[in-house]
Structures are given as C-alpha cells and as structure tokens.
Amino acid sequence: DAGVTQSPTHLIKTRGxxxxxxxxxxxxxxxxxxxxxxxxxxxxxIFQYYEEEERQRGxxxxxxxxxxxxxxxxELNVNALLLGDSALYLCxxxxxxxxTQYFGPGxxxxxx
Amino acid sequence: xxxxxxxxxxxxxxxxxxxxxxxxxxxGFYGLSWYQQHDGGAPTFLSYNALDGLEExxxxxxxxxxxxxxxxxxxxxxxxxDSASYFCAVESNYQLIWGAGTKLIIKP
Numbered sequence: 001d002a003g004v005t006q007s008p009t010h011l012i013k014t015r016g017x018x019x020x021x022x023x024x025x026x027x028x029x030x031x032x033x034x035x036x037x038x039x040x041x042x043x044x045x046i047f048q049y050y051e052e053e054e055r056q057r058g059x060x061x062x063x064x065x066x067x068x069x070x071x072x073x074x075e076l077n078v079n080a081l082l083l084g085d086s087a088l089y090l091c092x093x094x095x096x097x098x099x100t101q102y103f104g105p106g107x108x109x110x111x112x
Numbered sequence: 113x114x115x116x117x118x119x120x121x122x123x124x125x126x127x128x129x130x131x132x133x134x135x136x137x138x139x140g141f142y143g144l145s146w147y148q149q150h151d152g153g154a155p156t157f158l159s160y161n162a163l164d165g166l167e168e169x170x171x172x173x174x175x176x177x178x179x180x181x182x183x184x185x186x187x188x189x190x191x192x193x194d195s196a197s198y199f200c201a202v203e204s205n206y207q208l209i210w211g212a213g214t215k216l217i218i219k220p
Contacts, residue, residue: 033208035208040212040213041212041213042116042201042210043155043199043210044210045208055206058207097206100160101157103147103155105154106154
C-alpha cells in the first residue's frame, strides 16, 4: 500500500518564476492538505482540498493556489516566487477532513 | 491569535524517560496531535488526544487537559533512534496548527 508521494523531491527556481508541486494521496484517502515548512520551524497550513474544492485556507497570499483532481491527487502552484518561498513543501492526506493526516516526504524548493 | 508553545530543545539519556510539554491558545479546538520528524524527513503521526486523559501507544504516551490548554508527550525507554524533532499540533477549524517543535537530543 503506497503512502503519500510527492514530486519532485528537490527544485531550484529563480525569483519571479512559477512552480508546480504534485502530490498523490495514500490509497483510500480523499482529502489533501498542503503545508510550508521553513527551516527550523513547524509546518504552516496553506490549504486543504476535498471533493476537488478548496475547503480551508491558511494565511497565504493568492500567489499560492491549488487544484485537486478526480483521482484525489493534488497540485500546489506558486506564482511570482520570492526568496522567502524557499522551504520544504509537505503534502498530507487523510480519509476525511477530520481524520489523522499522513505526510509525504516533501518537496524542497529553493528560490535563488 | 493562535499559538502553541513547546520547549525548543530537550536533552535526555538513553534508556531514560522524557516529557515534552505543549500549551496552546487557539480559537476552536478539536484535538491535540503529536508528530515526530527526523532531519530531512516528513512528519510522522504519533498520537492524538481529543478528550482529557492519557493515551498510550507502546513507548509513547500523550496527555491532554482541555481545561488547562495543556498537553504532553511522554517517551519511555529512550533509544538513540528517538533523536528527532517533536511537534504538537492543534486541530482547529479543520486545520492543523503547529508548534515550532522540540528537538530531542539523546546522549548514550
């Protein structure tokens, strides 16, 4: 039973560029949440998708957007990248919006 | 505002017991979770408390007092592999709000 998978593992971009990160949830899970984790800090909630809709959103600007597909996989898009967007981006899936979240290995984004 | 407080670092000896405390102030509370994260790795779920009291899972136990907005994670029979960062996270309005993490250093 595959767990949560994310791609790519690492990514290097320059300021102003756009990036798309991908996540496949654990089998049987229909809810996907995205987090940003800066070095030495706890994860910060970006948003959550359920039934292909954004259900909850944290305190992140509109440059951060997402999508969930019918197979429950999800994408996180970040436009107009800033140096401060450099972080580990974590995807978590759960069997419902209130169930335990299981995390993928993350995508390490570096913005130069 | 919403905040979680936990010690930044705790040091313990292999084989000993260590407690990591977490106090929280959030609007809305459904439960308190604990996650372990090794350097460079993903957070791994350890425990969840929705009601007051102690939850035990093997060498790990977690406690919650909703009236005190306080919880702790207890790790027993510490092993070197337990060296990691430990995060408390509050489930609030369908979001997980995380503390900054406690780095657990284990000495032989």
